[in-house]
Amino acid sequence: MDYCLLGKLRDIIVAVIDFCHKPFAKIIPTQTFRYIACGGANTVAGLLIYSVVFVRILHQAEYVHIVGDLHITSRIAAWAVQFLFCLPVGFLLSSYVVFPESQIHGRVQLFRYIMSTLIFLLMSYVLTKVFAIIMPIVRADIANIFVAMITTVLSYLTQRFFTFKITPEAAIEVSEEEVEEEVIVD
Numbered sequence: 462m463d464y465c466l467l468g469k470l471r472d473i474i475v476a477v478i479d480f481c482h483k484p485f486a487k488i489i490p491t492q493t494f495r496y497i498a499c500g501g502a503n504t505v506a507g508l509l510i511y512s513v514v515f516v517r518i519l520h521q522a523e524y525v526h527i528v529g530d531l532h533i534t535s536r537i538a539a540w541a542v543q544f545l546f547c548l549p550v551g552f553l554l555s556s557y558v559v560f561p562e563s564q565i566h567g568r569v570q571l572f573r574y575i576m577s578t579l580i581f582l583l584m585s586y587v588l589t590k591v592f593a594i595i596m597p598i599v600r601a602d603i604a605n606i607f608v609a610m611i612t613t614v615l616s617y618l619t620q621r622f623f624t625f626k627i628t629p630e631a632a633i634e635v636s637e638e639e640v641e642e643e644v645i646v647d
Contacts, residue, residue: 499554503547514539548575551578555620563626585608
């Protein structure tokens with residue numbers, strides 16, 4: 462793909478998100494709103510992909526033949542397809558829309574993003590088990606909401622302060638640009 466086309470796509474995405482952010486500008490910082498918007502869009506896309514793969518492609522079969530005697534459940538197969546789509550899309554959105562001022566090299570960002578994603582997958586599994594074993598009185602759907610909230614907040618903090626960490630020099634440049642934007646807007 463042409464870099465110019467990707468740049469234009471990024472500009473369109475940022476413009477749409479920032480337009481939607483205006484009513485919330487006094488209560489939610491721009492970067493946080495962009496994270497919520499990109500993460501939400503990626504989550505919805507993942508849910509749609511999972512549904513299409515599980516229902517339409519795999520026809521809700523119990524198992525999917527991989528190779529030889531290896532079979533996996535169709536739910537896991539649909540999840541794997543969803544994950545293989547959402548991981549790179551989530552990385553690109555985080556890297557180019559949410560945290561574009563990060564000075565860390567792209568391959569380092571990608572490695573950190575993959576590692577943190579895998580850690581949060583494991584954390585989701587463990588927290589789900591904790592709720593199921595230690596607090597079985599909590600309904601599964603409510604427990605899942607708590608798990609999602611915990612992992613989302615920790616994921617945002619990990620991405621902001623580790624995966625896409627902003628160097629002090631880049632932070633100064635960003636704050637100067639924000640001041641210029643506020644002067645132009647006012």
